Amino acid sequence: MKNIAVFTSGGDAPGMNACIRAVVRAGIYYGLNVYGIVRGYAGMISGDIRKLESHSVSNIIQRGGTILKSARCEEFKTKEGRAKAYEQIRKHEIDGLVAIGGNGTFTGAQIFYEEYGIPTVGAPGTIDNDLYGTDYTIGFDTAVNTALDAIDKIRDTADSHDRVFFIEVMGRDSGYIALRSGIGGGAELVMIPERPNSIERVIETLRSGKFNSKTSSIVIVAEGEQIGNANSVAHQVRQELSELDIRVTTLGHIQRGGSPTALDRIIASRMGVAAVEGLLEGKKNVMAGIINNEIIYTPFIDTITKKKPLLQDLLRMLPILRI
Amino acid sequence: MKNIAVFTSGGDAPGMNACIRAVVRAGIYYGLNVYGIVRGYAGMISGDIRKLESHSVSNIIQRGGTILKSARCEEFKTKEGRAKAYEQIRKHEIDGLVAIGGNGTFTGAQIFYEEYGIPTVGAPGTIDNDLYGTDYTIGFDTAVNTALDAIDKIRDTADSHDRVFFIEVMGRDSGYIALRSGIGGGAELVMIPERPNSIERVIETLRSGKFNSKTSSIVIVAEGEQIGNANSVAHQVRQELSELDIRVTTLGHIQRGGSPTALDRIIASRMGVAAVEGLLEGKKNVMAGIINNEIIYTPFIDTITKKKPLLQDLLRMLPILRI
Amino acid sequence: MKNIAVFTSGGDAPGMNACIRAVVRAGIYYGLNVYGIVRGYAGMISGDIRKLESHSVSNIIQRGGTILKSARCEEFKTKEGRAKAYEQIRKHEIDGLVAIGGNGTFTGAQIFYEEYGIPTVGAPGTIDNDLYGTDYTIGFDTAVNTALDAIDKIRDTADSHDRVFFIEVMGRDSGYIALRSGIGGGAELVMIPERPNSIERVIETLRSGKFNSKTSSIVIVAEGEQIGNANSVAHQVRQELSELDIRVTTLGHIQRGGSPTALDRIIASRMGVAAVEGLLEGKKNVMAGIINNEIIYTPFIDTITKKKPLLQDLLRMLPILRI
Amino acid sequence: MKNIAVFTSGGDAPGMNACIRAVVRAGIYYGLNVYGIVRGYAGMISGDIRKLESHSVSNIIQRGGTILKSARCEEFKTKEGRAKAYEQIRKHEIDGLVAIGGNGTFTGAQIFYEEYGIPTVGAPGTIDNDLYGTDYTIGFDTAVNTALDAIDKIRDTADSHDRVFFIEVMGRDSGYIALRSGIGGGAELVMIPERPNSIERVIETLRSGKFNSKTSSIVIVAEGEQIGNANSVAHQVRQELSELDIRVTTLGHIQRGGSPTALDRIIASRMGVAAVEGLLEGKKNVMAGIINNEIIYTPFIDTITKKKPLLQDLLRMLPILRI
Incomplete structure (x- = not known):
């Protein structure tokens, strides 16, 4: 192996730059040339590929986003698209790929290997932490801390006005961000897609909190919650508990950005080094995670098909900690 | 004057606690007893009034929200409500009031003085900075910095995905937060209620940015913007510029909370001291501001009826800085 | 078991309040009365013990420091001191203790059990992460992120002036904070007590960095580094590399404070719940850690006598990432 | 005027990048070519000068430090050095300069104008805020907020352990950072070079705080304090008040870095635009400040020779607020 390339794909996540840096430096350390592909598979098809040196990744470890940019690419899902991509890979004599992204990214890489034999080792880059095969994904800890910081701020105003706040956090299919930011934020309730909720239970909990003379409460709602988003849940609760002063906030895209936490920088660096070492050892179609x-x-195939279990220990603490 | 009371009213704002602390300590410094009224006029009516000592306000200068809580109070708008409030004020032998809040708060205080002769000096506590008679209101600088921090995070992801973001910030009647966070956040456009906008101008600006090969853009929309909120503006722009990848984020209540900035703690402290000194000098029906x-x-009467002008110097910089 | 008490002892650490909250709420959840002992063993001796309710620990999960305060206590090391402490424990009919602290705290608890039969379950509260029996101690993740934030700020100025900075972080006997903040901060070198360093190696690394046209560099030095503290190391390097513009910063006590990170709040909550559950299951003289x-x-006895190994995976990354 | 150049000189300060961005964009807006000189006068002499476009300054408004770097330059103090510098300026056909820095920088610019007729307009870039002719210098508000954040963290641990902390902040000849961070941080005492202090007064104040049963205290010491630095003052106090548990922290270079606050970005932008407009109006040897x-x-000549007065209103609040 002489030349490798690294790219980011799917939703961006804080720590992706730390991972890119680790891939580049580990590549150079092991005597490889390292290329960066801009905008993921789109750049692979269009040939937006540039050589990266050690100094190309100086002073980026602390930056959110990804210097290699990310993009959706429908074209790579077609045979023609992948043929063009291979053309570029061949032109740059690239022998191996490091893909930083999620399951969509890995699916593409697997097909690409089957068709053209270019091996890919992946690194899990997604704030949602919903990838099987790793305890933490890159960006997750930062997203949780960003959500927590917002919850802390909202608690100030909730408490000053004796209000109940429904706060919607990211996680379309996954309650990880909701659960950790909820426990960390001292929420009364955390509503997540993985566990059936009922409006009745929500109402009951808030009513008994009121009864226990709590003057303010926080309810965290994951994006993908099945009985509805934060606005809709709040609306339903308002019908029953009109005496509560209820507000709703959707945290939105702030959860994707920001300087990565120590944990995210460290796991991103470890995974980046491990991805390069994996390629050198002949690995392919695998993701370098940390367990x-x-x-x-x-x-x-496992990261794509297997479901990562929620930490039961966190779930069971909720009724204890809200007492 | 022997006994004074302090209360917070209206929307809470970071720095209110620093102001309460300054009122309490200045009162004690000048030999007064200082009472705290909980939940503003509501607590005045219900008699939720407690004596505050120097240590009651220890270690609160850095906290968001207000330890005295805040609440709306319809009852104080009635003659009967104010009579009950006066009963409590008389019972505690309170000779003067410090009201931390906005124009609604001050209106109540003025009527209360006319009816019962209890003088109030106000301190401007509102994140919106829309009070005549002061360059800065308590909480404004913190709210701007919170919005800015969110904008910085969103720029990370906007830039990684080449997106246009419409970000809605607080300010129902006022573009102060929008203007300062927009300039500070490097926004292409800032849409504020004080200045007529047209969708055409927005579209034109974004189109020319695209033309100048800007890959990502930020547009700040104040809550009270006349041609619609961020969602509605974004929707209209999408019709015309379908090639742009447009996203919307509403920052919401995070702008009300958080530890106050240095500037907010300092002006809050100065205004708190000045409010007590004003009362001692026989002032009434005035707000202690900083100009x-x-x-x-x-x-x-001036803070209520006069309109504070926007800083023209900031407005005129927008087309220069987005070039 | 009917009555338990919780206290914090040794150096304070962010997350101790989250742990206290979890102990109090878990205790109440399981039908116990929960007391708080102020200033650790000192308060146990003097009888500074108060009943805590659920609302006593509201709104503290986000606060640094410890609401129960902490103190050194020489008297508890004497038989007479412990006799007085037992007097107070008996007076309040306390059946079990939760001690949040480090090895000094646990040693005292073990002796106290041997003499008076009062069982203690510990929770690891120390920023240094040097306790055997847990992957993370309470406060460690926050301390690392605080150090990292400082390193990021210093890198701004190091880079602007092409300087080399020696930054001293906490860790008298332990390189955990240094290693993680160094990896996360993109340091060239990390000097820790667990691994022999030589000035020659430091000079060699900085010289070759200069040779590779790095214009600025960060060296992290743990407090307990054997060849000297940051000032002394910097002094020795200056003799040899007079062409470098070298500065020194000692981060100091800022690393002990601040609002705890999500990770610290979560592990502190889990450990607090586990400590109470451990007591209820009849456990004693053990620490509730997370592995x-x-x-x-x-x-x-194991936390006190056994040495926790450093994560080799982080150590071996240093030469790779600084290339 | 057709070509201008911008440079940063002296100690770096957060907001310098926002100012550079404003200079570049204002220059382009008014039809000029804008050059960036790297490392201040050193780069002027060596010819490290590059053309800057609008996109050269994209995405830098939020970054600490200075992308143009800064350096001391002894050579520019010599006639020969300035002759070389002029050679480069002439070669690039530069008609005007924008210098972001402090009095040392401005002195150089003035002499350069007298010798070669190249006009300079300055912008005040220094965290110390000790420049006559502006209420705020670029970087000052950020430095104060960084110091404040550190003080908040230290207060957590001071309070948990009932300690007295002496915290040294930057400001060799100026107490601005000390005074504002001290007021904002709720310090008992602020020791600044502009006002004579005596150890006796320090001891008296701490003794009476102890008497008033304050359990912890913060004393802020400016770098340039005449009776000694924080360590030396603490040492003297310890002799007299051995019952206090006294600690010392020197904040150091973290105060120079970090993402600039809203205020710093805004004033930096205004000053940058004003500097370019000043040049276009024929101004020279002046600093664009905000009053x-x-x-x-x-x-x-005035910024160099006149002394900016301290805000008396802040000074007189100290004894009131510590009561």
């Missing part, structure tokens, strides 16, 4: 503090390579 | 770094007492 | 995401109770 | 919210051009 119990150790690097584990999990086949793409 | 050109000096304490100025402005009659409530 | 591989699961609660593990480790005997005090 | 009472308006742009004022002050002759270099």
Whole structure:
């Protein structure tokens, strides 16, 4: 192996730059040339590929977003698109790829390998933490801390006005951000897609909090919550508990940005180094994750098809901590 | 004057606690007893009034929200409500009031003085900065910095995905937060209620930015913008510029909370001291504001009826800085 | 078991309040009365013990420091001191203790059990992360992120002036904070007590960085570094590399304070709940730690005598990432 | 005027990048070519000068430090050095300069004008706020907020352990940072170079705080304090008040870095635009400052020779607020 390329794909996540830096430096450390592909598969098709040196990734470890940019690419889902991409890969004599992204990204990489034999090792870059094969995904800890910081601010005003706040956090299919920011934020309730909720239970909990003379409450609602988003849940609760002063806030895209936390920079760096080392050892179609503090390579097929379990220990704490 | 009371009223704002602390300590410094009234006029009516000592306000200068809480109070708008409030004020032998809030608060205080002769000096506590008689209101600088921090985070993701973001900030009748966070955040456009906008101008600006090969853009929309909120403006722009990837984020209540900035703590402290000194000098129905770094007492009637001008110097910079 | 008490002891750490909250609420959840002992063993001796209710710990999860305060206590090391402490414990009919602190705290608790039969379950509260029996101690993640934030700020000015900065972080016997903040901060070198360093190696690394046209560099030095503190190391390097513009910053006590990160709030909450549940199950002289995401109770004797290994994976990344 | 150049000189300050951006964009807006000189006068002499476009300054408004770097330059103090510099200026056909820095920078610019007729308009870039001719210098508000954030963190631990902390902040000849961060941080005492202090007064104040049963205290010491730095003052106090648990922290270079606050970005932008407009109006040897919210051009000779007064209103609040 002589030349490798790195790219980011799917939704951006804080820590992607730390991972890019680690890939570039590990590549150089092991004697490889490292290329950066701009805008993921789109740049692979259009040939937006540039050589990266050690100094190209200086002073980026602390930056949110991704210097290589990210984009959706429908064209890569077609045979023609992938043929063009291979053309560019061949032109730059690239022998291996590091893909920083999620399951959509890994699916593309797997097909690309089957067709053209270019091996890819992945690194899990998504704030949602919903990838099987790793305890933490890159960006998750930062997103949780950003949500928490917002919850802390909202608690100030909730408390000053004796209000109930419904706060919607990211996580379309996954309650990870909701659960951790909810526990960390001292929320009364956390509503997540993985666990059936009923409006009745929500109402009951808020009513008993009121009864216990709590003057303010926070309810965290994950984007993908099945009985509705934060606005809709709040609306339903208002019908029953008109004595509560209820407000809604949707945190939105602030959760995607910002300087990564220490944890995100560290796991991103470890995964970046491990991805390069994996390629050098001949690995392909695997994701470099961290389980119990150790690097584990999990086949793409597992990250794509298997469901990561929620931490039961957090779930069971909710009724204890809100007492 | 022997006994004074302090209360917060209207929307809470970061720095209110620093102001309460300054009122309490200045009162004690000048030999007064200082009472705190909980939940503004509502607590005045219900008699939720407690004596505050120096240590009651220890370690609160850095906290968001208000330890005295705030609430709307319809009852104080009635003659009967104010009679009950006066009963409580008389019972505690309170000779003067410090009201931290906005124009609604000051209106109530003025009527209360006319009916019962209890003098009030106000301090401007509102994140919107829309009070005549002061360069800065308590909480404004913090709200702007909170909005800015969110804009910085969103720029990370906007830039990574080449997107246009419409970000809605607080300010129902006022573009102060929008203007300062927009200039500070490097926004292409800032849409504020004080200045007529047209969708055409917005579209034109974004189109020419695209033409100048800007890959991402930020548009700040104040809550009270006349041609619609951020969602509605974004919707209209999407019709015309379908090639842009447009997203919307509404920052919401995070702008009300958080630890106050240095500037907010300092002006809140100055205004709190000045409010007590104003009462001692026999002032009434005035707000202690800061203009050109000096304490100025402005009659409530002026803060209520006069309109504060926007800083033209900021407005005129927008087309220069987005070039 | 009917009555338990919780206290914090040793150096304070962010997240201690989240742990206190969890102990109080878990205690109440399981039908116990929960007392708080102020200033650790000192308050146990003097009888500064108060009943805590659910609302006593409202709105503290986000606060640094410890609402129960902490203090050194020489008297508890004497038989007479412990006799007085037992007097107070008996007076309040306390059946079990939760001690949040480090090895000094646990040693005292073990002796107290041997003499008076009062069981203690510990929770690891120290920013240094040097306790055997847990992957993370309470406060460690916050301290690392605080150090990292400072390193990021210093990198701005280092880069603007092409300087080399030696930054001293906390960790008298332990390089955990140094290693994680160094990796996260993109440091060239990390000097820790666990691994022998030589001035020659430091000079060599900085010289080769200069050679590779790096214009600025960061060196992290742990407090307990054997060849000297940051000032002394910098002094020695200056003798050899007079062409470098070298500065020194000692981060100091800022690393102990601040609002805890999500991770610290979550592990502190889990450990607090686990400590109460441990007591109820009859456990004693053990610390509730988290290893591989699961609660593990480790005997005090092991936390005190065994040495926690450094994560080799981080150490070996340093030469790769600085290339 | 057709070509202008901008540079940063002296100690770096957060907001310098926002000012550079404003200079570049205002220059382009008014039809000029704008050059950036790297490392201040050193780059002027060596010819490290590059053309800047609008996109060269994209996405830098939020960054600390200066993308143009800064350096001391002894050579420019010599006639020969300035002759070389002029050679480069002539070669690039530069007609005017914008210098972002302090009095050292402005002195150089004035001499350069007298010798070669190249006009300079300055912008006040220094965290110390000690420049006559402007209410705020670029970087000052950020430095104060950074110091304040550190003080807040230290207060957590001071309070948990009932300690007295002496915190040294920047300001060699100026107490501005000390005074504002001290008021904002709720300090008992602020020691600044502009006002004579005595150890006796410090001891007296701390003793009476102890008497008033304050359990923890913060004393802010400006770098340039005449009776000694924080360590030395603390040492003297310890002799007299051995019952206090006294600690010292020196904040150091973290005060120079970090993302600029809203205020710093806004004044930096205004001053940058004003500097370019000043050049276009034929101004020279003046600094574009902001006094009472308006742009004022002050002759270099005044910024250099006149002393800016401290805000008396802040000084007189200290004994009131610590009661």
